[in-house]
Amino acid sequence: DAGVIQSPRHEVTEMGQEVTLRCKPISGHNSLFWYRQTMMRGLELLIYFNNNVPIDDSGMPEDRFSAKMPNASFSTLKIQPSEPRDSAVYFCASSRIYGYTFGSGTRLTVV
Amino acid sequence: DAKTTQPPSMDCAEGRAANLPCNHSTISGNEYVYWYRQIHSQGPQYIIHGLKNNETNEMASLIITEDRKSSTLILPHATLRDTAVYYCFHPRNQGGKLIFGQGTELSVKP
Numbered sequence: 001d002a003g004v005i006q007s008p009r010h011e012v013t014e015m016g017q018e019v020t021l022r023c024k025p026i027s028g029h030n031s032l033f034w035y036r037q038t039m040m041r042g043l044e045l046l047i048y049f050n051n052n053v054p055i056d057d058s059g060m061p062e063d064r065f066s067a068k069m070p071n072a073s074f075s076t077l078k079i080q081p082s083e084p085r086d087s088a089v090y091f092c093a094s095s096r097i098y099g100y101t102f103g104s105g106t107r108l109t110v111v
Numbered sequence: 112d113a114k115t116t117q118p119p120s121m122d123c124a125e126g127r128a129a130n131l132p133c134n135h136s137t138i139s140g141n142e143y144v145y146w147y148r149q150i151h152s153q154g155p156q157y158i159i160h161g162l163k164n165n166e167t168n169e170m171a172s173l174i175i176t177e178d179r180k181s182s183t184l185i186l187p188h189a190t191l192r193d194t195a196v197y198y199c200f201h202p203r204n205q206g207g208k209l210i211f212g213q214g215t216e217l218s219v220k221p
Contacts, residue, residue: 004154033208043155043211056208091154093209098143100209102154 004103006092012109018080021106024073025094033100034067034077035091043091049075082110115199120216123193129186131215133199136180142203144175146184148195149214155198158184189219 005024013019025032033048047057049069057067064083069075079086087109093102116134123129135144146158159166159173161182166173172185186193198214 031207035211042213043149045208045210048208089152093154098160099145099157100147100155101157104154105152 004092004094004101006090006103006106008106009104010107010109012111013082015083015110016081017110018078019082019086019108019110021077021090021092021108023075023077023092023103025075025092026096026101027073029094029096029101030072031095032069032075033093033095034075035093036088037091037105038088046077079108082108084110086110115201115212117197117199117212117215119213120218122218122220123186123189125191125219125221126188129189129193129217129219131184131186131197131199131217132181133184134181135199135201138179138201139203140179142201144173144179144182145200145202145209146171146173146197147200147209148193148197150192150195155211158197189217191219191221193217194219 007022031050034046035043036046037043046059047067048055052069065079067077089105089107091102091105093100143160143162145160147155149155159168159171161173161175174183196214196216200209202209
């Protein structure tokens with residue numbers, strides 16, 4: 001079991017550019033979560049999917065953020081256009097029934 | 112969203128037991144208590160979970176009060192590598208969303 005796999009591990013981009021973060025959940029897990037972590041706000045839930053369907057996206061900060069889960073083994077979080085205040089660590093997690101497994105995160109820096 | 116209360120920080124001497132409390136007075140009868148920790152810059156890591164009975168695994172013990180309104184995570188012999196932020200939760204649905212509070216920042220000191 002390789003765990004939840006996120007890519008890239010680090011991303012540096014210029015303001016205004018599109019950024020795509022990727023997540024591969026654990027096989028057999030039917031829930032997937034995207035979180036953002038900053039020093040000021042801690043860990044915030046952005047959106048979560050159940051059986052590939054978005055259930056709660058109330059944490060998505062604004063229309064610049066979008067997330068998709070086209071199949072059970074892949075999800076993306078896209079920011080377009082990116083802004084410096086989007087700089088944070090983004091975590092993906094997956095769950096089946098008991099327990100949640102988190103990826104190692106993507107550290108995004110927007111300059 | 113399910114709310115928990117934890118002290119913001121605690122210190123523990125290396126080799127001693129660390130007892131981390133959590134109040135979850137709004138917990139419902141079928142909701143499990145989960146504990147996770149986050150070591151600096153890493154993703155949150157599962158520690159233990161339970162419903163009613165006390166639980167123990169290779170990492171920790173979980174003591175849940177009889178009324179289930181609070182619990183204590185016990186690290187029996189804390190090491191420097193246990194320095195982390197510890198979070199407790201009781202999600203409304205198994206596999207449902209986890210909302211992170213501020214957690215308890217545990218510092219294990221030599």
